[in-house]
Amino acid sequence: MASSSLKLSLILLCTIFFFSTTYALNISSSTTDTSSLDTKISAIKNFCHGTPHPDACFNSLKLSISINISPKIIDYLLQTLQFAISEAGKLTNLFLSSNIVEKQRGTIQDCIELHQITLSSLQGSVSKIRESDSRKLADARAYLSAALTNKITCLEGLDSASGSLKPTLVNSLIATYMHVSNSLSILSRPNPSPSPKKATNKNRRLLGLFPKWLSRKDRRILQTSAEEYDPTDVLTVAADGTGNFSTITDAINFAPTNSYDRIIIYVKEGVYEENVEIPTGKTNIVLVGDGSNLTVITGNRSVGDNWTTFRSATLAVSGDGFLARDLTVENSAGPEKHQAVALRVNADLTAMYKCSFNGFQDTLYVHSFRQFYRECDIYGTIDYIFGNAAVVIQASNILSRLPLPGQFTVITAQSRDTPDEDTGISIQNCSILATDDLFSNFSSVKSYLGRPWRVYSRTVILESYIDDFIDQTGWTEWSGDQGLDTLYYGEYNNYGPGSDTTNRVTWPGYHVMEYDDAYNFTVSEFITGEEWLDSTTFPYDDGI
Secondary structure, X not given: OHHHHHHHHHHHHHHHHHHHHHHHHHHHHHHHHHHXXXXXXXXXXXXXXXOOOHHHHHHHHOHHHHHOOOOOHHHHHHHHHHHHHHHHHHHHHHHHHOOOEOOOEOHHHHHHHHHHHHHHHHHHHHHHHHOOOHHHHHHHXXXXXXXXXXXXXXXXXXXXXXXXXXXXXXXXXXXXXXXXXHHHHHHOOOOOOOOOOOOOOOOEEOOOOOOOOOOHHHHHHHHOOHHHOOHHHOEEEOOOOOOOEOOHHHHHHHOOOOOOOOEEEEEOOEEEEOOEEEOOOOOXXXXXXXXXXXXXXXXXXXXXXXXXXXXXXXXXXXXXXOEEEOOEEEEOOOHHHOEXXXXXXXXXXXXXXXXXXXXXXXXXXXXXXXXXXXXXXXXXXXXXEEEOOEEEEEOOEEEEOOOOOOOOEEEEEEOOOOOOOOOEEEEEOOEEEEOHHHHOOOOOOOEEEEOOOOOOOEEEEEOOEEOOOOOOOOEOOOOOOOOOOOOEEEEEOOEOOOOOOOOOOOOOOEEEOOHHHHHOOOHHHHOOHHHOHHHHOOOEEOOO
16 A cells, blocks of 8 residues: 555656646747747847838848748848839739829829839849849849839829829839838948959940950941941831831831840931830840931920820830930920920930930930930930939030020939939030020020939039039029938039039038049949940940
8 A cells, every 4th residue: 555655656746747847848948939039020120220111121021030031131132022022013903903094194004114114123133133243233223223213203193193092002102112122222231242443544445346246247237337337237217118117116116026136227317207115025226327417206295295204205215225326316395395305215224326315304314224325415404314314424415405484404303212222313524515595695594414303313423524604503402402411413523614613502412522432423333334335336434
């Protein structure tokens, strides 16, 4: 009996010990798990604190707690981008079903087209980042900057529209692009990779530096003068009916889609009254004219006639790799029609050579991505070089025209909206002039270099001639003090009677630049031009 009682006591003690130990271990494990979870949550919140939209950042990254993503910037960046892609995908049907009532023609079409470009840009950014090549990160930044510009353009059009679902569409659009903005912010954080060594001299790349893949025929077409073209080698457009096509639009439609090769379209002397659109699928199109005084593309759409600014363009380019030379693009709507775009470019790696762009308000819409202009003539009155591309304009004539009575002239209106966007307007080795009618009246008409369309507006004038029709203050406000402490306006080593910076504006964002600052806005640094401009065969200066 005593033996049985002893056994029972031992069993009871062992049982109590087992459960006590198990309970203690579970409590310890639970405490450890809770501590680990708190640590991860805290780490993500700290990481997101430095983004423009911390709450949206946390919502996109909190999944990493459960799927155990390693806490690396690259992983956080890719997850944020994937979340942005997922949210952006949901917008497509909303655009189609929103029943928006347009006040301006093209509002929904603009939004849908730009949204498709954004989806492609987001996917492209993921691919570039995954290549683990620091040189590709510039591509990703260009894509994400363009995506943010697309959002702004869409919202501008929707501002005048109406419809019961408009608030839902606008709110969804804003919420989705918070993730795009966060992705760009994360991507723009300091890169541990060493920066490339800066060049100490300006190097001029001249015609004749052809890439191996460019055929002998294409080299001849791009390099020779207009008189030496052989129209049988290319698609030919002729207004008089002597070519393959009588309109440029027909030639664009005939060209192959998503081409990796240059598609040369020779546009013979003549006036072409058409609004030409080069959609995203028409890549590597090259328009070659007989000369800027001989081949003219003209249209007259305007905001005054209820088109959106985006849709008013006479020539609208959305296909990457577009090139043009020796032609004129004009919008003949006139100054009383307000915004009326001659050329709009929202395509990457585009270049124009020896072209003329004629208009009044909003002549050249450098909308987004990376662009280059060389030896061009640009005419206008108000904001006639505007947009949010990363663009370098070299060795060109920039000519302000006489505006309507009571108006002033202003050359640039750059629309960078966040500090992380790799965008801005760089005017280098150009001549800033007034047309004869303005010059004879410049004492009664104020003229300026630029004004800030958005709060982080960025424009620089480098090594350029500035005539004395430009007001001594140089720059002017957009609306009160909007952006005056966040913009970046700079001048470097300019000359001419209007170049004196003594009486320039005293805004916090205005700078008389040093060499190192100016170098950041050169072809090689600002638009990664050394990686793609050689293939155009157009000349360029890669430094200062």
